[in-house]
Amino acid sequence: MDFQFPQQLFPSFYSCEPPNRVQRHSAGGWGCYGGVLAQGGTGSVSSWAFRSKRQVGGELWRQMEPVPVPLLSPRKAFQELVTPPDPLDVLTHMQNFFTDHGPDAFGCMSEILGENFYFQKAKGKTKYRQGSVNMWRTKSFVDQLKFNMCPMSYRSRSLDRYSSLLWDVVHDVPPDLLGSLLYEELTEQRDRMQFSEAATGGALAFVPFSQSDGCLLYPGGPGMDRLNFHRVALERDGSACVDTGQKPVSFQLKGPVRQISCGSCFGDSCVAVRSDHVCGVWGMGDQNEPHLLQVVGTEAAASCINVSPHILGEVLVASESGAASLWTVGRGMQKVRTEESNLYFNAKSSWRWCEFSAHPRVMLYADRTGVELTDFRLKLESHPRHTLFRISSTSDCQRGERLLLVRFLGDVHPFHHLLTTQHSAYVMDERFPCVPMLKWDHMMEAPPLFCHVAPGSASGTTKVLLGSQSSQEITLLQYSGGAVEACCSHGSPQALLRPRDSLALLPVQLPHRQQTAAHRLASPAAGLTCLQRTSVSTATMIVLQLTAAGDIFYQVLERDDGKPGTPETGAPETGTPDTEVRFPVLAAETSSDEDVVMPTQAPNARTFVPETPDRNQSSDRPPDRIPALVAVGNGADWSARSALSSATRHTWRRWLQKLMRQEGKPEAPPRLVVRTDGLLSVPEPDAAGRHLQGAQQQDLQRCMRTRSLLHSDLEPVPVPPAVDAEAWHDLLSNRLTTAWSGGQEAWLDWWQEERGANRAMKREALRRRRRREKEAQRASGRHLQLSGSFTSSVSYQTDLDDFSGWSSGTSGPLSDSQRSRPLGHLAYFLEDQDDSPPPDRLDPPCRTPEPQAANQRSRNLADQSLSSIWETQDDPPLHPTPSSSSQLPSFPSLTPSRASQSQRGALQASQPKKKKSRMGF
């Protein structure tokens, strides 16, 4: 009774206006009923039953394993970047471009310049090369640039000169223009990584031949350009998918496989494959080997291919030019519709899609804005067109919503079509266009590009699986109805497992392996299909997912009918024997077949790479005692995930090992190799020497055995000549010499002296000397009385120089180092005039070498402000007279604690003093 139309539909408003709804929450369609229909009222109120559009309970499908399981062993694959290139990092990308595409970037100029450059290493220039520059040295330098070396220490001056001379002329494309082009390209690359519409539809399909076996179609090879037809059989319980031992039949294509579409009719199957510019159709059957029927090339990139479910050998092909063609295999293509622009508004998209409908001569023509029904029996121009779906407020679209995928659900209901957008999935009935029969919020992060619809049994629900590309999500939706009763959805969307999440649940890997595996598992999805099997007791669903790296992962879902025995309450938290029982040991397979990782391999299969220590331990234990990893969850969770079985764990381990072997060692960055041959040439020893050498080797070995020193037989090495301590005058040498020669006391004395602890003693000695001198002067005569004060001031200067031991170590009148420390100098000068402050407190920090460095900055500042003063003070006539110096005790508050401020303060204060003294003078 497929032809029936629901007697009543759920009420809804209808309007063709553009949508303006904006969803403000991330809860999708949770929690609401959406509408009700009253049924079966005979009279009393209680006899009425209601049916909601969104029904609360659906079938319970639960995973049998917490992780998806790899079906095939990993193969070599070109892996895309996990993170998109950053368009803002243009410099790096420009550099890469110049390195990788040198001829494109510098072709013309290099031809012109090449005539005058000579890159061979030539001793003398040949005649032909008379007017050219020899560049071999520059070339050899450039050759080494690929190594990672310090650009500062390793540079070529000639190259620097050339680059400053030529930097603006060598580019064929001006860097500014190239930069903007590159930026555009990188931005597009990033968008493509997030969403690549070429993969719409998915390149994974399963053609069932009987209840238990069928043919799995998937692309292989590093570039996904090998089409494989692989016979697979379902195991007894349908709980695992296993190879029948046959090698896949494969065909090499010219481009990557984007989409595979299958149609079956009376046991014969037709497989259409879309590559970017080539489409092919293969025929296949249970008995027949797959054979190629026809291949066509398309001018514009094909965006869709679909096999007719009605007539075997009819295929619809849509291309980005906007044309849709009916391809009757063996007879050629017939253009059935062309469309220059988008259907309902300008979405600026060249993506087109077409699907068959319930009528063999009516097709769906779709783009991002909507879907039209096109009857192509008539001529191209006069095709009647009816809107089936458009982005509008009738379907309660959100702003910015776009159509992504259309799928004819012929197996489920002859008039139903599934449509997906970024936010929702719709079921449309082509008998009632424009109004969706059903709508879900699928709540997926990334737009769904793949779908598989599994028809339910008579009373069961129809399962819709949506798969997204970049995030690998798979969402399971359920619905029923469509014939007598209106469609209604069951339960809420259920997210299935993703391969990229599985590493967290598997035993820990070594970090670099973890990284490699995570990278591999994170590659975007490329296809989705599902195998369904119903037996008397259970219903199982095996969901297969293809990733862009060519791996296929499967997860087994089992319907939970709420029977006793099934984990309704208290799911197994650890690997209980129950889980082992659910995975019966499968029939032993031919071990020669390496294509499929069989979960039944002996647990002690040979290992390919050294095990992770942690796993070594675990593999020693019997498998049933391995504590299974379970999802972190609430203990009382009635729907907790099931445990990881040892079979799965083993499969994963083998898969990861193979992956590691496949990937090999990570490539080290290139290193500069310096050839050392002949650099050190040891003369060949003569016979006697050789004998000596042998004897010495024996001695050495003997010594090593006895752990003794090999000193007796060797000639003593001459001791280096004694150090002449006098030749070293600097402070450190003095200190070291003292410490070395005199022992601790001598050094302590030296240190005391250095620090000025015995200054009082010295000062006393100085004073005594001065007194003696004065007395001597007095005794010698009084003819110099007038200038006595002046000379005494000069004598101060010389006295100060005598303090060289604790001031600077230099002698002579005001050396440079002293000049650089005017404050210290002045302070001594001042304090010398005044004996009252205790000498140990008058030790300014700048006097020892260490604080010098620390106070460098403040000193410099002081220097700047004081240089002028010093110049004046350098002037001998301006030296303070004894009369003026007698006034100096008026600022005795020069304490070391305030030395830093006081230095300036002292000088500011000292300035008027000098003026005064000058005036006085």
Add this chain to the structure above:
Amino acid sequence: MEALDEYLGLPVVPEDESDSSDCSSRKRHKSKLPLAESKRPLAKPIGFHKTCRICLEHVREAMLHHRWQEAADYMASYTQVLQDRNKVELVWRMSTEILHNLPNTTVKDYNIIYERMKHSGFKHYLMICLEHSFHLMLHGDIEAAKHQVSMAESWRHGKESVSQLQRIRLIQAYRSLLDYIMWCEKKSTLSKDNSFESDSQGMHTFFRLASTNLQEILKNPGVWDPFILCYVEMLEFYGDNEEAQKVLNHYAYDNSFPPNPNAHVYLYQFLKRHDTPDKKLMKVLKHLHVLVPSHELMLTYSCLLLQSEKQSHTQKALGVLLDMLDFQCWRSNLDVWKCLHAVIHQLLQREEWATSVQMQMALRNNWWPALHFTSFHAKKDLEENSELFEVKASLVEILCPERETVITQPCNLDLTY
């Protein structure tokens, strides 16, 4: 709370949403698709906001994986976020969904959630009221459901937006539906008791209450199958057939309404109930044929056409039947093939009519053989229904005389038709 919205990745949109949907994407380059979740770097939330966000992520994750108990545990902590009025809908939806799926939920739990959320913000009052009444209806408590919708009906707050107006209409219509159910009950008791006094008054009150609202909603373009059915039934009961027919005609033929096949079916059924002449019935079915050539009433239509004994009608019947057979669901239906057999034999009696068969088949010549007359079909028909095989075999010569030349099957065919 804009910051909160921002970090949750939700688009912040000004209230006056007047521009159309496509503006946002028009500027961009080819294959730009507004993705569900923009990847723009979000401001890093701190403190309480961060905690809320992580909690929300956990709840969502658990709910998507159908780990309801875990989700409920997280949700218990998340309700603090209700201080933010923008989160009311989110919290309501998530809590209700969790309640739907937890095994030991009580009616009280539901009532608490619905009542609390209803009064947590005026924005969602109507929606939550309506959903609450749906919940009560589904659980058989029609009185309480009616109470809920009546409450929502009398609720007014501020300016009515378009969506709010639609929701009010819908609430009114559902209330009328409940009125109709009450009316049905009264009717049934009335027919039992035959006491024609006060009850008929009450019944009429229900009718009046329902009819105003139903009239109102039927004016809006949309799909109103359950509402129009009860309205027409009530009108028919009170003998107002003219009004009923007017309403049905409007529902079927108004261009602002979506092309609902049921509208035509209801009209046809109404006319049939009231013994309308075949001509009118055929007119309705003709419209339905344009809309849904595969409808089950098409068999009736072709019979009516045949009965009318008009020359052109027989040709029309041929077209209708051939159209039906185009569709997969009728391909092995014996009744249609028999009917087609009758029509063709009627047509073949006249020489000039025979050409009409050829004309009809000219369009189908290149695909009908593959669709109906392959050896596989023959084998299958013979196994499942030999009568069908015979009928088809008798027609194959007339329908596809040159079928050998148009076979497109990639496999070798051994024709048995």
